[in-house]
Amino acid sequence: MFRIGCHISSAGGYLAMAKRAEALGANTFAFFTRNPRGGSAKPIEETDIAVFHAECARAGIDRLVAHAPYTLNPCAAKANVAEFARMAFSDDLQRMEHTPGQFYNFHPGSHVGQGIDAGIEKIAALLNEVLFPDMTTTVLLETMAGKGTEVGRSFEELACIIEGVAAKCPELSDKLGVCLDTCHVSDAGYDIIHDLDGVLDEFDRVVGIDRLHAVHINDSKNPCGAHKDRHECIGKGYLGSEEFGGGMQVMQNIVSNGRLRALPFILETPNELAGYAAEIKLLRSLQQ
Numbered sequence: 001m002f003r004i005g006c007h008i009s010s011a012g013g014y015l016a017m018a019k020r021a022e023a024l025g026a027n028t029f030a031f032f033t034r035n036p037r038g039g040s041a042k043p044i045e046e047t048d049i050a051v052f053h054a055e056c057a058r059a060g061i062d063r064l065v066a067h068a069p070y071t072l073n074p075c076a077a078k079a080n081v082a083e084f085a086r087m088a089f090s091d092d093l094q095r096m097e098h099t100p101g102q103f104y105n106f107h108p109g110s111h112v113g114q115g116i117d118a119g120i121e122k123i124a125a126l127l128n129e130v131l132f133p134d135m136t137t138t139v140l141l142e143t144m145a146g147k148g149t150e151v152g153r154s155f156e157e158l159a160c161i162i163e164g165v166a167a168k169c170p171e172l173s174d175k176l177g178v179c180l181d182t183c184h185v186s187d188a189g190y191d192i193i194h195d196l197d198g199v200l201d202e203f204d205r206v207v208g209i210d211r212l213h214a215v216h217i218n219d220s221k222n223p224c225g226a227h228k229d230r231h232e233c234i235g236k237g238y239l240g241s242e243e244f245g246g247g248m249q250v251m252q253n254i255v256s257n258g259r260l261r262a263l264p265f266i267l268e269t270p271n272e273l274a275g276y277a278a279e280i281k282l283l284r285s286l287q288q
């Protein structure tokens, strides 16, 4: 089954999200666990969760890729920012257990001048603190574009974080995986236009392909290696538009690739709802 969806507003709760996703033709989706800019999280209502599960079963939605708030920086330098990251991450992982066995995706963070090694060390330490042995969620580190002092701009940096967790507690590192963002990896310098399989071989060598659990499928406003992180609609940017050296064939290769095709694909393109519905339809038609 091809799983394709997009980022969905969490307004109105879980059942409302499932219905919104279905209306767009999606059978998977992403959502923010709390206000992406601030910190508040609405309490989860058991009755909402119950009807949500029934609706998902009916609609064939079996993968959720929750997204941590942007303000969550696991390697912050300031004490209050670090404390928010610890609190929000930990609380989110408790909340995720209401929807067992799903994915929680986060940005590894920005080291804000502390240096990459310190950043990686802090991220691993935070994960060791918030992950717990009987959790059912898989926590996904997102591949980053490498703007500013972002950590996670290379597969090596992601592998170092995972190894840092494993060094202290191998059991907890089993809870970790990766979400590959097509805009971000291209911006980071990985040439998925001309050599997707080579990039995935490298991922396998450095991180291990078994860790790859989800794809954010976005076009990019900038060329490979630009380190910008500006998402574009499918077919309008450097990956999907022939004008910039890419093309629909690139998108087709991504959704059809043997190592990716079974994963949930999530759109985070600059779209209104109708645009998402059209891109979902387009990508469905492209998968071979």
Ligand code: FE
Binding pocket: 067, 107, 142
């Ligand atoms: Fe993200």
Ligand code: FE
Binding pocket: 142, 181, 216, 268
């Ligand atoms: Fe993303």
Ligand code: ZN
Binding pocket: 181, 183, 184, 229, 230, 231
């Ligand atoms: Zn992005």
